[in-house]
Amino acid sequence: MDFSLSDEQKLLRKNTAEFLEKNLKPFVREIDNNGEIPMEFFRKAGENGIISPLIKLKYGGPSLSFMDSVIISEEIARIDTSMATSVYYLLNTSWAYVLQKYGKQELKDKLLPEIANGSKFIGIASTEPSGGSDVANIKTTGRIENGKVIINGEKMYISGAVEAKKNGGGHLTLVKTKEGVGHKGITMVYVPANADGIEITKLNNMGRMGISTSGIKYTNVEVPEENIIGEINEGFYYSMDGFNHARIMVAAACNGLSYKMLEEGLNYIKERKAFGKHLSDFEAISFEAADLRTDVEMAALLNYKAAYLADVEDPDFYIYSSMSKLKSPQIAMDTTKKVMMWFGAYGYTKDSGIEMAARGIFSYLVGAEGALNIMKVIISKAILK
Template sequence: MSDFPLFELSEEHQAIREAVRAVCDAKVAPYAAAVDEEVRYPQEAADALLAADFHAPHVPEEYGGAGADALATCLVIEEVARACVSSSLIPAVNKLGSLPVMLAGSEELKKRYLSKLAAGEGGFSYCLSEPDAGSDAGGMKTRAVRDGDDWVLNGVKRWITNAEVSEYYTVMAVTDAEKGTRGGITAFVVEKSDEGVSFGAKEKKLGIKGSPTREVYLDNVRIPADRMIGEEGEGFSIAMRTLDHTRVTIAAQAVGVAQGALDYALGYAKERRQFGKPISSFQGMEFLLADMGMKVEAARQLTYAAAGRSERGDDDLTFFGASAKCFASDVAMEVTTNAVQVLGGYGYTSDYPVERMMRDAKITQIYEGTNQVQRIVMARQLLAGVQSEL
């Protein structure tokens, strides 16, 4: 049996949840609607999260970070997403972008970049996808060519979260086309200030409008060889190992937005009166709310179980990361849609937050691997016999 808390949070984890919720209630939630409507970066949230050391809680203490474990990091992301999904992408993407450095970077690379991230000197984004390489990440065309003591990168990365806002980028590039994903892709740290780095226009998205998504252009970007993450040819393996861990954070994000929608729907159902009584007293509504609550809690428990495996690096993390992300995001889409239904016509208007939550929830079924890909991953893990019992 594991000693990692799966079914009851420790006092420390409960305190983290309460602290993050207090910050979000005061300095994130009040701006969520404006951030969405104005399609602007949630600077108020960014400032508040940085001040509370919640902007990149996963960074180890030895590099100046909070040293939060995988579950604590999930709690931060869950609580921020409950208030504003766009804002939750600050801690989520900072982990996604910097985790390759944590997993495979040299000690010098860790000290240089994790310390800067912890100090708030710049966020970290992740550059894997390309215009013709989405689910098939191995089809990337970005190239890195060795030139003396440097590497020169050329290519285009697409769907890059917080692009241009972030100062640092983990970039996957082909270094040996003949080897493909088995030794032909290498990971690098690219800085926003590097000559030849530029950005496309912000994507016009259905949701998470406060989190800028842009293309990143690499035009003869010359970087020193010591910015390579791990060894040459390890990039694809590093990318996949990273996603095993960070899919758990997307699950936490999905749980958060689902909980936010459920909270609002419950309050509304108790106050809204029709036929002389609260709509919460009608059995049809009770059943709807019950299903919403049941599924949110099931998603939460699966997410926390996956967080435990992420912290320990268990052999079945790949299965649990994929299943938590897939299940929680499907639940988020269902629960936020049902929250709109609870509010009826009001839920369909931007005067109430549930329509924003529904739009924001959709992306959790798509990014960091579509849920169709997650089901492929889970099936292969099951067939290989790597899933273990709780």
């Protein structure tokens, strides 16, 4: 069993960190304040193969592995601790993967090169006002007639809708195409955000301000039948495959944030003095640091296993990706909270940057590719079957 990264992966981490330090770090606070990631960053990231790394060479992507993608995800979260860029990245990575795996050739030839070069966004639209994790009971309909899919309904809490409408792109959208059969009557369709009949309402989040969260209303939206992903009425299974893989990217981002917060915290307690001693000399803090470092390392190793199993197409990989999604956000939140407490009053100010991380990581606790209790349902069913 080899826990080391290959020379190529070490170089990937180094080059990604250097690219992000130059092209993303100077804009992080501006992104959080203004609510927008510069489009120029995505173009440069596309040129460097780190905006949708699973896309194959024949579509203009770098054809990297899930483990490679985890490395990139960790580095993005270390730089943009608001988690906004991490969300954009995980969507572009995971749902481009689904499009590449199940989409029709014409659609792949059209969209994947533009996603790979950073000029277009792709996300998932499954959550509805009536429920999030209960994908099988969606209400949005897709009527297929005369070579078109006509969509009516509403989605809620959808990431990237504003960006897709402004800059190009859209969402793999789940629609009901057969009534009375639950999840066996759901179809996945690629819907461009600028299609006629789409109304986007931006919601105001508490954090990760650089990527929008919106409601999307569909009123007789028409897209060509070629935009159907895979087979009709099989969309539920494609979405579950996508979520299972996306959870690896979610956990990787959380782990990257944990590493960054802990790094900042350790540097601070080794320098800051109170009562004539460094904070690191107090066992209440040093023991807490030991626990945090152990937790972060465990979370990262679990995530690496999930990525490895995804790369070798082990059918049980989804158990480990769910475990990663269960633990990594909680550990990242705990790490951020405790580091903020080490910093004291300064940690609560915007000057520290820790508050930005605290606001961002909450989005991964409450949802993002499945709520924590849903992860427990998945894991328990797998281990008890």
